[in-house]
Amino acid sequence: MRLESVAKFHSPKSPMMSDSPRATASDFLSGTDVMAAMGMAQSQAGFGMAAFCGKHELSQNDKQKAINYLMQFAHKVSGKYRGVAKLEGNTKAKVLQVLATFAYADYCRSAATPGARCRDCHGTGRAVDISKTEQWGRVVEKECGRCKGVGYSRVPASAAYRAITILIPNLTQPTWSRTVKPLYDALVVQCHKEESIADNILNAVTR
Numbered sequence: 001m002r003l004e005s006v007a008k009f010h011s012p013k014s015p016m017m018s019d020s021p022r023a024t025a026s027d028f029l030s031g032t033d034v035m036a037a038m039g040m041a042q043s044q045a046g047f048g049m050a051a052f053c054g055k056h057e058l059s060q061n062d063k064q065k066a067i068n069y070l071m072q073f074a075h076k077v078s079g080k081y082r083g084v085a086k087l088e089g090n091t092k093a094k095v096l097q098v099l100a101t102f103a104y105a106d107y108c109r110s111a112a113t114p115g116a117r118c119r120d121c122h123g124t125g126r127a128v129d130i131s132k133t134e135q136w137g138r139v140v141e142k143e144c145g146r147c148k149g150v151g152y153s154r155v156p157a158s159a160a161y162r163a164i165t166i167l168i169p170n171l172t173q174p175t176w177s178r179t180v181k182p183l184y185d186a187l188v189v190q191c192h193k194e195e196s197i198a199d200n201i202l203n204a205v206t207r
Helices: 003-009 031-044 046-055 060-080 089-108 130-136 157-167 173-179 181-205
Strands: 126-128 141-143
Touching: 003 031, 003 046, 003 181, 031 046, 031 181, 046 060, 046 089, 046 181, 060 089, 060 181, 089 157, 089 181, 157 173, 157 181, 173 181
Parallel strands: none
Antiparallel strands: 126 141
């Protein structure tokens, strides 16, 4: 069972489910099985499960839990980022909260997010390569240049920067880019890593 099935489980078409269209009766998972598997996965990968469930609007509580997990991670690694490491006390805590909140919002973004779908590729992440199409006489696709193949526009890091300048008024754009934004980017990546860990654990406990 993969994480994507957890989202399907919350809007099931039947009380039994399986990832495989060829599954036999013994391969199907009951609602009780799914809940038990989710509980085991949450105990081993709480961050990833909360991040995924919050992203898919399965629980508002999980959204906040995911942000809290992300803040803990940010605090743990903040010493590597000069622009954050030098901050003290309450200011540092507030900056980490802002970074975690915006990073989680970016992780949650998808082509299904209202207003986020790429205008050029309409969410496919692919675009016609005009020059090669003309050269070969058939449609040749390439990665969409506007969205870089993801199919949607990301949360602009500039929004996080503007929010941070309320807490650190003298933070310039160049300093942000060199000493703070790398932490912001690392937080987005960490969300995806934690989701992958949770997905692997859930798959393992349901084999």
